Amino acid sequence: MEVFVQQLINGITLGSIYGLIAIGYTMVFGIIGMVNFAHGDVFMVSAFVALIALLILTTWLGMSSVALALLIVLVVAMVFTSLVNWVIERIAYRPLRGSFRLAPLISAIGMSIFLSNFVQVTQGPRNKPIPPLLRDVIVVMHGDYDVTVSYRQLIIWGVTAVLLAIFWYLVSKTALGRAQRACEQDQKMAALVGIDVDRTISITFVIGAALAAVAGTMYLMYYGVVSFSDGFVPGIKAFTAAVLGGIGSLPGAVIGGLLIGLIETMWSAYFSIDYKDVAAFSILAITLIFLPQGLLGRPEVEKV
Amino acid sequence: MTLAIEGLCAAYGEIEVLHGISLSVEKGQLIALLGANGAGKSTAIKAIMGLVKPTAGRVLLDGRDIAGEAAHLAARAGIVLVPEGRRIFKKMTVEENLQVGGVVRSAAEVRERLADIYALFPTLGERRRQIGGTLSGGEQQMLAIGRALMSRPSFILMDEPSLGLAPLVVERVHQAIDRIRREMGIGGILVEQNVVIALGVASHAYVLMRGSVVLSGDPKTLAASPQLKEAYLGMG
Ligand SMILES: Nc1ncnc2c1ncn2[C@@H]1O[C@H](COP(=O)(O)OP(=O)(O)O)[C@@H](O)[C@H]1O
Ligand SMILES: [Mg+2]
Numbered sequence: 400m401e402v403f404v405q406q407l408i409n410g411i412t413l414g415s416i417y418g419l420i421a422i423g424y425t426m427v428f429g430i431i432g433m434v435n436f437a438h439g440d441v442f443m444v445s446a447f448v449a450l451i452a453l454l455i456l457t458t459w460l461g462m463s464s465v466a467l468a469l470l471i472v473l474v475v476a477m478v479f480t481s482l483v484n485w486v487i488e489r490i491a492y493r494p495l496r497g498s499f500r501l502a503p504l505i506s507a508i509g510m511s512i513f514l515s516n517f518v519q520v521t522q523g524p525r526n527k528p529i530p531p532l533l534r535d536v537i538v539v540m541h542g543d544y545d546v547t548v549s550y551r552q553l554i555i556w557g558v559t560a561v562l563l564a565i566f567w568y569l570v571s572k573t574a575l576g577r578a579q580r581a582c583e584q585d586q587k588m589a590a591l592v593g594i595d596v597d598r599t600i601s602i603t604f605v606i607g608a609a610l611a612a613v614a615g616t617m618y619l620m621y622y623g624v625v626s627f628s629d630g631f632v633p634g635i636k637a638f639t640a641a642v643l644g645g646i647g648s649l650p651g652a653v654i655g656g657l658l659i660g661l662i663e664t665m666w667s668a669y670f671s672i673d674y675k676d677v678a679a680f681s682i683l684a685i686t687l688i689f690l691p692q693g694l695l696g697r698p699e700v701e702k703v
Numbered sequence: 704m705t706l707a708i709e710g711l712c713a714a715y716g717e718i719e720v721l722h723g724i725s726l727s728v729e730k731g732q733l734i735a736l737l738g739a740n741g742a743g744k745s746t747a748i749k750a751i752m753g754l755v756k757p758t759a760g761r762v763l764l765d766g767r768d769i770a771g772e773a774a775h776l777a778a779r780a781g782i783v784l785v786p787e788g789r790r791i792f793k794k795m796t797v798e799e800n801l802q803v804g805g806v807v808r809s810a811a812e813v814r815e816r817l818a819d820i821y822a823l824f825p826t827l828g829e830r831r832r833q834i835g836g837t838l839s840g841g842e843q844q845m846l847a848i849g850r851a852l853m854s855r856p857s858f859i860l861m862d863e864p865s866l867g868l869a870p871l872v873v874e875r876v877h878q879a880i881d882r883i884r885r886e887m888g889i890g891g892i893l894v895e896q897n898v899v900i901a902l903g904v905a906s907h908a909y910v911l912m913r914g915s916v917v918l919s920g921d922p923k924t925l926a927a928s929p930q931l932k933e934a935y936l937g938m939g
Contacts, residue, residue: 585792592807592853593854
């Protein structure tokens with residue numbers, strides 16, 4: 400029982416991170432029908448931005464308030480990563496719009512390789528650690544084994560919940576969100592009512608990157624290390640989350656993320672920690688075969 | 704305010720389908736664009752909206768040439784389209800569809816305009832929370848018209864708005880079209896298959912045949928013209 404509750408807590412934490420990344424996959428797929436292969440690496444880049452910002456703030460500037468430092472790091476990572484993704488869309492995907500279907504996908508794979516190599520060359524190939532922070536835990540259940548929630552986990556839950564709420568409001572209640580959904584459904588008609596479709600697509604990449612940066616910052620804080628190769632596995636897991644939830648569906652991405660996080664932690668606890676990544680990949684394969692539209696994905700509405 | 708096209712040519716690939724057509728419409732005036740299937744009516748409308756790039760000729764809005772500008776600029780310039788097949792946003796509610804129609808306007812103007820549209824089409828008001836895709840064909844057509852009106856356009860282009868609707872609904876759509884012109888002072892181009900109805904609401908009509916204007920004039924003269932029948936049957 401204790402193990403189960405502890406893994407539930409860990410799984411939700413991990414799932415929050417996957418869910419935040421998955422939104423970027425699902426939004427981009429929704430609006431331009433492309434699997435953005437580089438999204439995992441954008442997430443990894445954001446973790447490095449957070450790392451550098453944190454080191455500058457704490458070691459160089461000697462900032463003592465961890466909470467304030469983390470807040471600044473989060474904002475810096477979001478802004479910088481959004482900018483990076485905005486540029487990527489402009490130079491690597493937009494020129495290929497209207498080209499053959501696989502062209503942007505190939506370009507995205509190239510961008511993914513470029514980003515991880517760039518970080519490897521500039522930051523070195525080894526794991527980059529941050530000074531330990533927020534080590535405190537709260538014991539929530541006593542037993543043969545104490546079940547704990549760490550401050551870091553609480554922060555991840557809180558930050559994720561707040562950002563998802565802002566994001567939900569943005570998409571469902573604002574003119575920007577309506578323009579975004581209009582472009583997803585019918586780009587030509589969206590242009591005809593006066594929506595600048597290219598700009599809306601840019602904004603989609605910016606929003607996806609900002610949420611990935613939240614995930615990247617949380618990932619760095621949670622694990623304390625990051626390496627240039629950390630875009631790949633979390634990226635694939637978040638992509639699996641998006642597919643499992645139903646690609647194109649925003650609530651699906653969040654639910655898929657939580658499920659993948661839970662499956663991974665439960666698998667590690669009850670089966671084998673060595674095979675935890677295999678579990679995620681198996682789910683991707685099984686979903687694609689038996690439930691291609693995902694849990695919340697709807698079959699395509701017929702076009703007139 | 705005047706919307707005019709002069710010597711407009713358009714092509715799909717190598718094949719030219721509009722061979723230099725000219726027409727003009729004033730604000731507060733409704734003109735009809737008639738012709739058989741494949742005559743080039745939709746292409747003409749698309750060329751005005753910037754969906755098809757004209758190969759020659761001009762699209763003049765009060766003397767300013769807007770030919771070949773990106774599609775999203777037409778709405779900003781004051782020209783909107785009610786497209787063939789309505790193309791409402793099916794996964795959005797009625798109200799969201801209307802709000803999207805007003806993207807070029809401020810939030811306050813959108814709120815004000817919503818009330819106007821609900822007054823023009825009370826059914827839309829009753830169904831404001833309903834998902835667009837679940838509306839009937841006639842309601843979807845009204846929504847498409849309402850959405851176009853949300854941006855307070857100077858000109859509204861309508862491509863076969865009565866296609867596939869029951870006769871009674873067609874009647875209501877045309878009453879609405881007439882009110883738009885009279886009460887809102889908006890100029891319009893109505894593409895129609897139904898000649899009788901089109902000639903009933905328009906003050907001037909152009910007949911297209913294989914990409915050229917072969918006939919134009921006031922509805923009474925046109926209705927009596929034997930050439931009209933020819934153009935419609937695609938003969939001659
Ligand atoms: N997307 C397209 N590609 C190629 N040819 C087209 C396309 N759309 C229309 N056409 C051709 O252009 C001509 C005019 O079509 P259209 O403007 O749709 O006529 P109408 O609206 O009067 O029925 C027709 O011969 C049609 O086959
Ligand atoms: Mg047509």
